[in-house]
Amino acid sequence: MENSESNNAPLDFIRAEITEDIKNNINDGRVHTRFPPEPNGRLHIGHAKAFCLNFSIAEEFGGKCNLRFDDTNPVKEEQEHVDAIMEDIKWVGWDWEDRLYFASDYFQQMYDWAVQLIKDGKAYVCDLTAEETREYRGTLTKPGKLSPYHNRSVEENLDLFERMKSGEFPDGARCLKAKIDMASPNINMRDPVMYRILHASHHRSGDKWCLYPMYDWAHGLEDSIEGITHSLCSLEFENHRPLYDWFLDQLDVHHPKQREFARLNLTYTVMSKRKLLKLVDGGFVSGWDDPRMPTISGLRRRGYSPASIRNFVKKIGIAKTDSLIDLALLEHCLRDDLNETSPRVMAVINPLKVIIDNYPDGQVEELDAINNPQDPDAGTRKVPFTKELYIEQDDFMEDAPKKFFRLSVGREVRLRYAYFVTCTGIVKDANGRITEIHCTYDPATKGGDAPDGRKVKGTLHWVSAAESLKAQVRLYENLFTNETPENTENDQDFTANINPDSLKISENCFVEKSLADTKPGDRYQFERLGYFCTDPDSSKDKLVFNRTVGLRDTWVKMQKQE
């Protein structure tokens, strides 16, 4: 980073160390990171923290960041996830250029290095079953004991390992272990498994291998091969760092630094692969891209912008403390960006018919409306005004308190960009429900300003009854009712905390005509309601919008206080 602004900005502990490394000319001052997802699920906002960290560090320090799929377990991984993951990272705004790598491409090199360790007497083939291995490993407080196969000759190990590779043995019959220390207080160092036999077809290497490397053995090698300088991962791998270092030291190859940071936790959200999968498979949501999911594809469909996600990640910082970030911060970043970038439009979700009694029948006036007050370059558009309109049901109250700035019989309000109107009466059906309200308008207030300078307290959004489009609007709330969904009563599953009202569909909505050609993914602010985006289910015949997030609403807050 060369600008002075960033010199003043406090650095997180990782950037501070990298700055120091550059100063000390470690790796010739080179910075090279990587994001290594396993293609066994979709990326979520927690992964965004990790990949934004890796890509932005590379960018800031003039280095590079690789995308590498850590595909060492063929039984859990799929090409479909590989494609989705690449799409997600690109969408958030990062580019790995020509540096797309797969751990599976390094299998031969890893195998050769394993042979080298065997020759050096640092690895052996073990015939213990998985269960026996567990017994030999000992416990947290008791040391393990040496495998009976620990002292096999190099020749025998070489022969057996070769035959493991050639497919002679069934799954689980033998494995290759590193010879380290069965008494180590760090359980990861008690002769960890390097290879297991898996007669499974790999999504990239097919049936070439029936021997697959374990994470601890593979990961450092992958980093080393790619010339990574800083291998950033989450906290639970801190216990594995001695092993990461041990393998690279034994091989005497390029040795990146592994550094660990706390993963993201968000209130009202689950982040584990297992739980996300359960939501999808259990039919609790419509899929990985359900707008209530914290997946990148879910956020995208919900209407989040890439900038809002990047900014959020920047704001939460990087540290080693376990933390739980308030969803409100994510939503703040969302609104912050959408406020600047979203065109305004008028839409009515719960329509209430308004008849302007003194407005000419059949007349249509095209009024000027500002597209984005935050952005003068966004220009203006025309909205049609007619005798019959819709306003929001919440914007009318029969017995209105003084603090209610909206419409009530005898009160005057402004219809945005249109006229001042005064309510003269209401019509109810047999059940006492208000079916329509009657108003008069003041022709002198056209455009929304009164020439006599009189003020109104309230401005309402509206839509012409005849000159508008019908739409479906999907209103989302938190998927969970509990800040920490895994906290349940009576040992229930986290799904017990699912919010039954997380999705409400409003079929009878009306939007401005200017939305006729909207495309999936288009984002808008529906004035006074919130930010919305067009869903992929939307078509010219049936418009469908998702509520991304509501506007801050001090009126409902005031009501809740009472």
Place this chain on the structure above:
RNA sequence: UGGGGUAUAGUGUAACGGCAGCACGACAGACUCUGAAUCUGUUUGUCUAGGUUCGAAUCCUAGUACCCCAGCCA
């Protein structure tokens, strides 16, 4: 109860022996053709107990709490 890690406002995150700051939230007000945005102000914090020091969030000692590790998962 072995080992590894972490403790700063409600939530995050700075301060690297020298005035505990910033963001989000909450609260109050100003402004407003969005009860939005914007602006202003207020509130709340160094895990505990000792020690070193002119001076400690920071160094030392002893505690406490929480997280991670006993997959042939990553």
